[in-house]
Amino acid sequence: MTQRGRAGARPGGRPGSRRTRPEPDTRNAPAQPRVDLGAARSRIRAVIEPVVAEAGYDLEDLTLSRAGRRFVVRVLIDTDGGVGLDDVAVVSREISEALDLAEESGGELLAGEYQLEVGSPGVDRPLTEPRHWRRNIGRLVAVGGLTGRVIEVTESGVTLDVDGQTHELGFAGLGPGKVQIEFKRMDEADFGDEDGEEDDDEGEGGE
Structure with a gap:
């Protein structure tokens, strides 16, 4: 089976890649049979999860x-070092090849054409696993009625800096965390070398 694909950014998310099968001629085709999406998803996951793990990534969703x-x-894949477009393109190709091989050796995983989209989670992804928290050390996070900066993550929980006070929270009963978007304050923004600009003005005036 031939597939065509291109790398790009997933709308509203992190870098992603799409691979699609050629569009069939369906003008006179009969209606497609009903498919158990849950069962099909389980079959696909069994094929691609080892591929993602072998490539050094976590299958997040x-x-x-x-x-x-x-x-x-x-x-959706992720890793401690982050996921770039080149990484996504490689994993996308490997997943596609694994799905093709599975169909050739054991029958169709899906009764019909499919489009494969591979990407990494955005900042709106809830923090539900210890690895999610670890990958967001230094970020401002809201969880359990608190909003603080993640300063440490251990096997048992996380430590937040909330307005200068340290709060240690265990994973048991912690609930999902939410990364907060931060905007740089105007007085902290870097507008370039202002002193250099003044020197240039003085130089022009002296000519």
Whole structure:
């Protein structure tokens, strides 16, 4: 099976890559049979999770939905060092090859055409696992009625700096955290070398 793909940014998210099968001629095609999306998702996950792990990433999410006559397989991966476009392109290709091989050796994973989208989670992803918290050390996070900066993550919990006070929170019963978007204050913004600009003005006036 031939697939075409291109790398790009997922709308509203982090870098992503799409790979699509060629669009079939469906003008006189019969209606597609009903598909158990839950079972199909489990079959796909069993194929791609080892591929993602072998590449050195965590499979953060896998969703399967329908868009007209085509299925959309969305895969989110992440790692401590972050995920770039080149990384996504490589993993996307490896996942695509694994899905092709699985179909060739054991039958169809999906009864129809599908589009594969691979990307990494955005900042709106809830922090639910210890690795999520670890990857956000230094960020401002809201959780359990508190808003503070993550300063340490251990196997048992996280430590937040809330207005200069340290709060140690255990993972048990902590609930999902939410990364807060921070905007740089105007008095902290860097507008370049203002002294240099003044020197240039003085130089022009002296000519």
